[in-house]
Amino acid sequence: MTADGPPPGAFRAAARRWLATVERPAGLYDYGPTPQPEDVPAGREWQAILASAGYACLHWPARWGGRDATVAEQAAFAEESARAGVPRQLNIVGPDLVGPVLMSFGSEGQNARLLPRIHSGADLWCQLFSEPDAGSDLAAVRTRARRTDRGWVVDGQKVWTSGGVGADYGLLLARTGGPGHGGLSVFIVPMGAPGITVRPLRQMDGESKFNEVFLDGVELAADAVIGEVGGGWRVATATLGRERLSLGANAVAMFRSLDELVEAADRRGRLDAQLRTAVADQWVRVWLLRTTWERAIAEGAEPGDASFSVLKLLTSETQRAIGDLTLEALGADALASEEDEPLVRRMLVSHAQTILGGTSEIQRNILAERILGLPREPVVSAAAAPS
Numbered sequence: 001m002t003a004d005g006p007p008p009g010a011f012r013a014a015a016r017r018w019l020a021t022v023e024r025p026a027g028l029y030d031y032g033p034t035p036q037p038e039d040v041p042a043g044r045e046w047q048a049i050l051a052s053a054g055y056a057c058l059h060w061p062a063r064w065g066g067r068d069a070t071v072a073e074q075a076a077f078a079e080e081s082a083r084a085g086v087p088r089q090l091n092i093v094g095p096d097l098v099g100p101v102l103m104s105f106g107s108e109g110q111n112a113r114l115l116p117r118i119h120s121g122a123d124l125w126c127q128l129f130s131e132p133d134a135g136s137d138l139a140a141v142r143t144r145a146r147r148t149d150r151g152w153v154v155d156g157q158k159v160w161t162s163g164g165v166g167a168d169y170g171l172l173l174a175r176t177g178g179p180g181h182g183g184l185s186v187f188i189v190p191m192g193a194p195g196i197t198v199r200p201l202r203q204m205d206g207e208s209k210f211n212e213v214f215l216d217g218v219e220l221a222a223d224a225v226i227g228e229v230g231g232g233w234r235v236a237t238a239t240l241g242r243e244r245l246s247l248g249a250n251a252v253a254m255f256r257s258l259d260e261l262v263e264a265a266d267r268r269g270r271l272d273a274q275l276r277t278a279v280a281d282q283w284v285r286v287w288l289l290r291t292t293w294e295r296a297i298a299e300g301a302e303p304g305d306a307s308f309s310v311l312k313l314l315t316s317e318t319q320r321a322i323g324d325l326t327l328e329a330l331g332a333d334a335l336a337s338e339e340d341e342p343l344v345r346r347m348l349v350s351h352a353q354t355i356l357g358g359t360s361e362i363q364r365n366i367l368a369e370r371i372l373g374l375p376r377e378p379v380v381s382a383a384a385a386p387s
């Protein structure tokens with residue numbers, strides 16, 4: 001029940017052929033944007049293979065080992081990788097967030113030292129932005145970096161750090177000045193530095209991709225800042241929105257989930273008329289999303305454009321609806337079925353999609369303000385908020 005994409009262009013066709021024949025590291029599977037700690041060795045090896053074949057960091061300029069790939073080519077590679085059942089790269093943070101940020105704001109020295117190691121998979125990065133009281137309202141970050149004679153000392157706590165275990169570096173958003181956007185700076189943090197504690201959080205799907213990260217008196221060198229001190233908001237916002245490139249890969253996964261849930265429901269005699277209609281509705285949505293996504297790319301939309309917010313919102317809401325349908329298809333077996341484990345896993349993570357990379361409510365705010373021109377939501381000052 002899959003919908004084939006448009007006829008593959010030369011790039012897509014070459015990538016599909018390569019993915020079908022390349023030798024894969026033992027144990028590699030499509031773990032998504034973030035490896036679990038035990039997936040990291042195979043993920044690093046895979047990144048090195050991608051790098052030597054010219055498929056790593058496609059969007060990077062040739063100077064740093066990329067191909068200057070168009071958004072369409074990046075999206076085609078993401079889709080072909082999902083089809084082939086492999087991750088499109090080691091993880092999302094290094095190649096997609098840190099690389100472009102360093103190229104825009106980093107010094108020559110930082111770039112020469114760090115970019116080749118992201119490209120080859122030698123260094124794994126995590127993103128240290130969210131805090132217990134700063135998620136959607138990222139400008140409320142409280143982790144503080146104080147200047148010293150030798151550099152900086154950082155104290156604070158981060159949470160929801162994907163891939164924190166096994167990461168070599170973190171991209172840290174910390175407060176170096178007063179409240180609000182202007183008091184923030186972005187730092188490069190070696191995750192092995194004394195004073196850093198990474199504590200895994202166990203999720204309901206049994207995985208531990210998230211972590212709490214505690215920073216107690218962590219000393220950083222003076223050149224650990226990316227860009228200007230106090231210019232962290234510009235650096236941080238440049239990272240947001242880039243995850244949306246993987247929408248095509250999401251469509252492949254959603255078609256697969258629909259196929260598998262129909263088969264699982266049929267096996268259990270639960271494929272009644274109501275479920276069939278609901279599946280057909282979601283299949284149409286995925287098909288329309290995929291087509292809209294292709295059109296947005298063909299029209300030159302870039303990550304960060306409002307059209308990507310529309311797609312992020314509708315894609316994640318559809319993923320969640322398919323997760324809910326999976327529950328209907330499996331019934332109580334969703335709790336215990338080993339046979340349908342990959343499907344159950346996708347069901348359990350489906351709700352995360354409406355939170356990561358900007359929640360659905362935040363996407364709606366963006367659309368209301370930037371596209372519909374509705375009044376901005378009132379800013380509630382911390383001083384006025386109830387304690």
Ligand SMILES: Cc1cc2nc3c(=O)[nH]c(=O)nc-3n(C[C@H](O)[C@H](O)[C@H](O)COP(=O)(O)OP(=O)(O)OC[C@H]3O[C@@H](n4cnc5c(N)ncnc54)[C@H](O)[C@@H]3O)c2cc1C
Nearest residue numbers: 127128129130134135136137160161162352355356359361
């Ligand atoms: C799978 C996944 C991976 C993640 N990986 C990382 C990572 O590697 N590094 C990292 O730093 N963070 C990461 N995060 C954290 C993520 O960025 C935050 O969860 C997200 O920004 C929401 O913040 P919060 O969880 O603090 O929720 P809150 O901001 O506290 O929001 C709670 C609820 O209130 C709603 N809400 C908040 N503000 C408004 C508003 N102004 N208007 C309307 N509704 C509002 C939200 O939509 C939400 O429903 C990850 C999250 C997920 C799910």
